[in-house]
Amino acid sequence: MFRKIQTRLEFKILLLILAVLLGGFGSYVILTIQKESDALLNEHQGKLQLFSETMMAGIRNVMLTGKAPIASAFVNDARENLSFGSVTIYDQKGKEVFLREGEGMRKNINDPMVQSVLSSREMKSTMMNDGNEAMWTRYEPLMNQQQCWRCHERKEQLRGVLQLALHPDVIQTGDNDNAAKQMSKEIGNVLATGFRTIMIGGKGEEVDTLIENANVIPAIAQAQVYDRFGSLVYGSSKNEAEQNNLVEILKTKSESILFEENGKLLRSFIPLKNEERCQVCHGAGNPMRGVLVVGFYKDSLLQFLSDHPKRYTTVLQEAVLEGFQSIMLVGKASSARNYMDELRTIPSIHTLRVFDTEGNERFLNPLPRERTQLPEILKTRKPLEFFEKINGEDFMVRLSVLPNENRCYTCHGKNNDVRAVVEVSSSMKTINAAINANKIRSVVIGFLTALFIWFAIRLFMRSVVVNPVRAIEAVASKVGQGNFSAHANLNSLDEIGNLGRSVNDMVQGLRERFHLEKFVSQQTVDAVKRADMQGIKLGGERKVATVFFSDIRGFTAFSEKVEPEKVVSMLNIYLSKQTEIVRKFGGDIDKYVGDELVAVFEGSAMVENAIRAALEIQETLKIFSEMESTSIAVGIGINTGEMIMGAMGSAERMDYTVIGDNVNLGARLCSAAKGGQILLSEFSVNVLQERALFNLLSLEPLVVKGKEHPVNVYEVQ
Numbered sequence: 001m002f003r004k005i006q007t008r009l010e011f012k013i014l015l016l017i018l019a020v021l022l023g024g025f026g027s028y029v030i031l032t033i034q035k036e037s038d039a040l041l042n043e044h045q046g047k048l049q050l051f052s053e054t055m056m057a058g059i060r061n062v063m064l065t066g067k068a069p070i071a072s073a074f075v076n077d078a079r080e081n082l083s084f085g086s087v088t089i090y091d092q093k094g095k096e097v098f099l100r101e102g103e104g105m106r107k108n109i110n111d112p113m114v115q116s117v118l119s120s121r122e123m124k125s126t127m128m129n130d131g132n133e134a135m136w137t138r139y140e141p142l143m144n145q146q147q148c149w150r151c152h153e154r155k156e157q158l159r160g161v162l163q164l165a166l167h168p169d170v171i172q173t174g175d176n177d178n179a180a181k182q183m184s185k186e187i188g189n190v191l192a193t194g195f196r197t198i199m200i201g202g203k204g205e206e207v208d209t210l211i212e213n214a215n216v217i218p219a220i221a222q223a224q225v226y227d228r229f230g231s232l233v234y235g236s237s238k239n240e241a242e243q244n245n246l247v248e249i250l251k252t253k254s255e256s257i258l259f260e261e262n263g264k265l266l267r268s269f270i271p272l273k274n275e276e277r278c279q280v281c282h283g284a285g286n287p288m289r290g291v292l293v294v295g296f297y298k299d300s301l302l303q304f305l306s307d308h309p310k311r312y313t314t315v316l317q318e319a320v321l322e323g324f325q326s327i328m329l330v331g332k333a334s335s336a337r338n339y340m341d342e343l344r345t346i347p348s349i350h351t352l353r354v355f356d357t358e359g360n361e362r363f364l365n366p367l368p369r370e371r372t373q374l375p376e377i378l379k380t381r382k383p384l385e386f387f388e389k390i391n392g393e394d395f396m397v398r399l400s401v402l403p404n405e406n407r408c409y410t411c412h413g414k415n416n417d418v419r420a421v422v423e424v425s426s427s428m429k430t431i432n433a434a435i436n437a438n439k440i441r442s443v444v445i446g447f448l449t450a451l452f453i454w455f456a457i458r459l460f461m462r463s464v465v466v467n468p469v470r471a472i473e474a475v476a477s478k479v480g481q482g483n484f485s486a487h488a489n490l491n492s493l494d495e496i497g498n499l500g501r502s503v504n505d506m507v508q509g510l511r512e513r514f515h516l517e518k519f520v521s522q523q524t525v526d527a528v529k530r531a532d533m534q535g536i537k538l539g540g541e542r543k544v545a546t547v548f549f550s551d552i553r554g555f556t557a558f559s560e561k562v563e564p565e566k567v568v569s570m571l572n573i574y575l576s577k578q579t580e581i582v583r584k585f586g587g588d589i590d591k592y593v594g595d596e597l598v599a600v601f602e603g604s605a606m607v608e609n610a611i612r613a614a615l616e617i618q619e620t621l622k623i624f625s626e627m628e629s630t631s632i633a634v635g636i637g638i639n640t641g642e643m644i645m646g647a648m649g650s651a652e653r654m655d656y657t658v659i660g661d662n663v664n665l666g667a668r669l670c671s672a673a674k675g676g677q678i679l680l681s682e683f684s685v686n687v688l689q690e691r692a693l694f695n696l697l698s699l700e701p702l703v704v705k706g707k708e709h710p711v712n713v714y715e716v717q
Contacts, residue, residue, distance in 0.1 A: 037435045044431050052398045052424040055087055088423040092416055094374050106361040113139050114355045117161045128165055135350055136309040137165040138317050158357055164317040165351035171308050180301040185257050186348050187319050188268040188294040194323025197339040210326040211235045217318050219300035224293045228286055241293050253287045266298040337363045378418055394428040468496045472503055540646020546606040547663050549637045549670030552595040558632055578617050585613040590657055600658055607684045610638050611694055611716055614678045633675025639666035640684040668704035682712035
């Protein structure tokens, strides 16, 4: 009987439970208090969940109107009138979407120039000092035009004030050509920023307003937007840019601004990158989505140099103003904030601010709130509830995700499954008061019971459970770090002891498998993982794949001149470098045959990946050979076609590989390739998805063994 108790963990735990129960009636009291506390918490949790789901339903439906101000008003109204909890909404980057009243602005600026413009409704300018720099600063009134009345009161004549100051020495006046290009570049970047912001706001129709207004900016002759095919999308069709030039700019996938002079006209070509946020409309398969072309009268730009602090500031502010007014028509304050932030990164802009009619600075992006739980809920997409303490007061917080549904793609894109996280929090002050009252009534019994349990667990569990589990944990940690020599020394005869011995057996099996995987291809490993209880069966299946053969040239002559140990070392270096590059481009090493490497590429881009791997291998080995002063080079043959892939051999010893006529042709091409040469079969060339990316030279047809007619061969240069 005693031995049975020794070897059964359940009896040990039973003895512990009996000892704790004999501790007194305190255990019952504590459990009763806990149940009462849990009931109160569950009731409060239910209210919080109901409040959260109600808010989310309201936000989802209001956002479908496409008018962010209405959604913002809904959220702020809930914050003000619902006393149960507080609401906060985050985007995927942790930035709050609907700011609370007073956020995103600075009050009491007390700038006398702003007040002067508001009272006179006229432009004002002054010299502003920043350290040793004196900058001409311009304050422009923002008039309340008819198109602004949907958000602003009609009776108001002004909407605010725009302040702009440029760095005094940013325009280098010594070189007129460079100065003209720099000014055209920065004005073009302002218009491009406005274009991007409007398009992301889902109001493409407002781009026409921006382009039309841009044409009245001094020195601008014409503004046009072309798509990624070089076709005009926005702007007048008069004086269209050469389509070939546009296609060439888009083909380079560069973000650099290019210039073209045609008589008195200076054109700036500003590439429009296909950012992730643009791909809902433009797709993800193209790096560029178009070009913004802005034509300038060069003579007018050069005239600004006579007094560029004032004249260029005036023109740049007008460009900023036109973009700002067009963006405001989108109806999203966040779009205006992002527009202002992007413009502040332009090198010549020192100060860019917007004030409302009360003199408060607006359109500021506050720092993201610290909410460490956001990554977890964005990953799991499940509601998360937790407690936190704010200014000494406990709050229950619930985070829920707003899914990015099909109907939301127009504004939020479709690259993310989640478009926002809604946080609802509620004070635990009342609940905690009730729980504490219950705890105080039985604090003595609870304390004595807890103390008894602590002693029992400390003395009993430490020796019986904790220490053995820690030993097993240490083994698991070492194995996780790649140390397969770890061993758990447990002498107990109970279940934990059996677990330790099972872990030791498992580690030994992992160690054996780890070393065995080095001797087989990844395809073999994958086949073993897919195998059922009956194991891998001999045979294969037809597949279209690309075979890659590389053979070292000059290696035989090299091996005759040096020691065998150095030959092996050099061979391993060459094969290791090739293996690393092949795997980098998604290939799988099938086998090594002496100094020859055989690899297989699969997938829609298999030929492109094989060619890229071959080019990088030739470049890498060429540099290595020059460093080692050897004449060793590699010949590479690539062929694509149908082949048999599967297990070959016998039931006792098999090899998972590829065979077939197309495999043989790849080997023949490799044999025909000279050192440093890459030969590609005609079928591989035909299935290339992006043939223009590679420089392919057609060679004389090649006579190979096993083929009745010569085969067409290409060389990758």
